[in-house]
Amino acid sequence: MEGRDARPAGVPDPPVAVPGAVPAPSVGALSEALLAALEASTVPMFLTGPRRGGLRLEWMNAAFRGQVADGTHAVVGEPLSVLRDLVQEGPDIDPLRTAFDGGSAVQVVVHDVAADGELRWHQLSFSPVQAAGGSEHWLGVQVDVSDQVGEPSGERATVELSRRRMARLDLMTQVSSLLTDLDHPLVLREIADVLGRAVGCRIAFYMNDKGLVYAESVDVNTPPSSRIRTRHHPRHAAQSAPPEGRAWARDVVQDVLDGEDLGPVQVDLGDPYPPGSASDVLQRDVRSRLAADLTETVGVTVYPVPGRRRVLGLLVVVLEPGREFMPSLTPGTTLRSIARRAGMLIDTARLYAREHRLAETLQRAMLPEQADVTGLDVWTYYAPNSDHAQVGGDWYDVLQLTERDVGVVIGDVVGHDVEAAATMGQMRSVVRSYAFEMTLPGDVLERVDELVSGMRLPRASSLVYARLERLPVEPSQGEPLWELAYSRAGHLPPVLVRAGAARLLDGAAGTLIGYGPSVRATASLRLLPGDVLVFYTDGLIERRDRDLRAGLEALAAEAGAVSAVDAAGVGEQLLSRVGSTPEDDIAVVVVRVPDVRSDVVPTDGGPRSRRWLLPSEPTSIARARHAVVRTCQAWQVEGASQAELVASELVANAVMHGWGHVALRLFDTGRTLRIEVEDANPSPPVPTDGHVNRGGGYGMQIVERLADWGWRPTRTGKIVWAKLHGVSTFTGALRRVPDTGSSGQSS
Structure with a gap:
């Protein structure tokens, strides 16, 4: 009609006002009323x-x-x-x-x-x-x-629920058992196989460590989830054109990896995804690896494997055409729970591995670089308890204080953590400072008490500090003598071995460092040629099945029965007889006064193995040669010069091309000598034809001519080994060992 507004079809006329009627509520008022009613x-x-x-x-x-x-x-x-x-x-x-x-x-x-x-x-x-x-x-x-x-249907539902729970519990138990061994090379593949059989589909793990890749195992050395990975999109992905008539599908896999979608998400094997995107990478790999024999398009479900701070990877489920999930399980809930548990355990294993590496690096950095000691045969040893992640408070130091004086200190800080290791490092620095400044060990410990009280170190510490002074040679005697002075701060007494008898040096006792300044005594005695001093921490003798006094008695008895005539041999014998099953960290320092006139090697010769830990510096090469020569003499092995040359070249190679401390080991295989050198560089040694226009580069060629050699990786680097040609080991008649002082360090 003319004069009326034209309205679209289906739109009602506005309501006509009726006199006396209640006005209709507005849309806004209705919304507020509805929201209040719902609330x-x-x-x-x-x-x-x-x-x-x-x-x-x-x-x-x-x-x-x-x-x-x-x-x-x-x-x-x-x-x-x-x-x-x-x-x-x-x-x-x-x-x-x-x-x-x-x-x-x-x-x-x-x-x-x-x-x-x-x-x-x-x-x-x-x-x-x-x-x-x-x-x-x-x-x-x-x-x-x-x-x-109802009661019947409720009982049926309860029975079905119990059956599902038992099936799920059984599956979780199997997977949990596999997850306890993350070091197994195929652990993720075995878990995927168990899950696939249980839920009736194909399952695989993909880890997002160095890009999204199919994974059969777990790399625990990958950093834990605090490290955020970048997106998988290539730099020029936006410039790529999708197939004609289609648009790029959303990169749902990347959304899961970024934590923007908690999943699970569906990945259609027929959808076009941006090239190089996470969904594209996964789609291509699933097609070739999991669905290569399937002709129809299959459904792919992706579950996140979450860590503490980021998604570590994906649990990918491929449901074959015509198949369904096993009805005895709730697949979605079960798979999500397993993926979450796997992610947390993987993240925990990586976190522990990182802390273990950090602790080991800290401990190695704090090991002393032992000085050369003139006129004494010194051997040191340190072994952390593996339960303490290689961080402990046990420590030692050997100092060449003057041309005639040598300092030896061994101690133990209370606790097994990074704080104990840090306190140990501070204690070592304090003792070193006063050892070079003062003469009497008691005076040194008094000054240490005063300084530690002011520093407010959080941990108490026990230690023994000994000073050995070389006395002038008397013409009538013809032998150098040493004067020993020592003081103890709550530490176990050193052992003196003389003429086949051992006794504890229990004088000059005092309280632990850290309980306030106190007067410290100094005890002294004269050392004779052939005397052996053993300094140690409680890990050498402490056992749960015996008290400390019984451990001290056992140590004294075994020390008196030692037959080796070199410090390394004494240490190896004591470790094999007393410290073979340690329950704590062990530190040992063995000091022997050489005896030119009476040093002979018994027929048994003690343990036929030696080990030394050397700093990564050129002086260690000469120290290694000296240690090998003395060991060959102690073992009555002909061909010491050949062993000396091979050990020298291997240690030199480790010092020049490796890093960290260098471990030298010598073994009597029953037929020949085996030399092992370990360093922290995982790269293998490579023989060369020498360096043009400069010397060197022939070390491994020399080793090849004198020995069969090889290498193997370790958790912290590599070991290079060599078995000598034409060198036979034997225990023949008694043989005199020349008077050559030596220093060695073992770990």
Whole structure:
């Protein structure tokens, strides 16, 4: 009609005002009233965001907050998956995923145990809600249906639930057993095989360590999850054109790796993904590795393997056409739980490995670089207890104080942690400072007491400090003598071995360092040629099945029976007889006064192995030669010059091309000598034809001519070994050992 507004079809005329009638509420008023009604409803309700946004919780009423969140969990803003952790048995997520992807309503039943222990059943209903602008939300409603579940059907449901739980528990037990051995080279593949047989599909792990790659094992040396990986998109991915008539699919795998989507997500093997993206990399590998024999398009579900701070990798599930998940399990919940457990254990193993490397590096850095000692045969040894991650408070030091004086100190800081190691480093520096400044050991410890009290070190420490002074040679005697002075601060007494008898040097005792300044005594005695001093920490003798006094008696008895005539041999014999099963860190220093007139080698010769730890510096090469020559003389081995040359070249190679301390070991194989040199450089030695225009480069050629040699990797570097040609070991007649003082260090 003319004069009336033209309205589109289907739009009603505005309401006509009726005199006396109540005005109709506005749309805004209706919305406020509806929101107030939903908030006050006794039926628990919540609203999520769209599927693309991860179904994040946007609103929940008071009834829902009171039941599932207890008013203490700030779950608004988090993904819908957070609700699964608030019930004892969550639903299978596959029907939910299908409904969400298709935009259709769905109902699932979950169960929980109330505070009184009663089993309760809840029905969750999800309905799509179209909001303004075409945005899709989901309304969730929770209804307690425990009373509607009849007794027979409830019993059947309970039996089925118990069966599912037992199947899931059995599967979790198998996987947990495999996860206890992450060092196994095929641990992830075995877990995937177990899971695949249980749920009836193909499963594989992909780790995001150096890019997203298929993984059969765990590299525990990879940094833990604090390190964030970059996205997989190539630099020019945006310039790549998608197939004609199609658009690039969203890189859902990268969203999972970045933690933006808690998963699981679907990867369609037919969708085009940006080249080089995480989804593209995974899609290509799944096609070739897991679905190469399948002709139809298969469904691929991706679960995150989360660590503490980032996603470590993916658990990829390939469901073959025509097959379904095993009905005895709730696959979604089970696989997610296993992926989460695997991620936490992998992250823990990597964290422990990193701390272990850090602790070992710290401990190695604090090992003293022993000085050459003139006129004495010195051997040192340190071995941390593996249970303490190679960090301990045991320490030692050997100092060439003057041309005629030598200092020896051994100590133990209370505790086995980084703090104990740090205190040990400070104590070593303090003792070194006063040892060069003062003469009497008692005076040195008094000054250490005073300084430590001012420094407020957190740990107490025991130690023995000894000073050996070389006396002038008397023409009538023809032998150098040494004067020993020592003082003890709560530490075990050193052992003196003389003429086959051992006794404890228990004089000059005092309290631990760290309990305040105190007067310190000094005890002294004269050392004769052939005397042996053994300094040690309690790890050498302390055992759970005996008291400390019995351990001291055992040490004295074994020290008196030692037959070796070199410091290294004495130390090796004591370790094999007393310290073979240590329960704590061990530090040992053996000092022997050589005796030219009476040093002979008994037929047994003691343990036929020696070891020394040397600093990575050129002086260690000469020290290694000296140690090998003296050992060959002690073992009555002909061909000491050949062994000396091979050891010299191997140690020189480690000093020049390696790093860290150098470990030298010598073994009597029964037929020949075997020399081993270890350093922290994992790169293997390579024989060369020498260096042009400069000397050197022929070391390994020399070794090849004199020995069979090889190398093997270790956890901290490598070991290069050599078996000598034409050198036979034997124990013949007694043989005199020349008077040559030597120093060695073992670990």
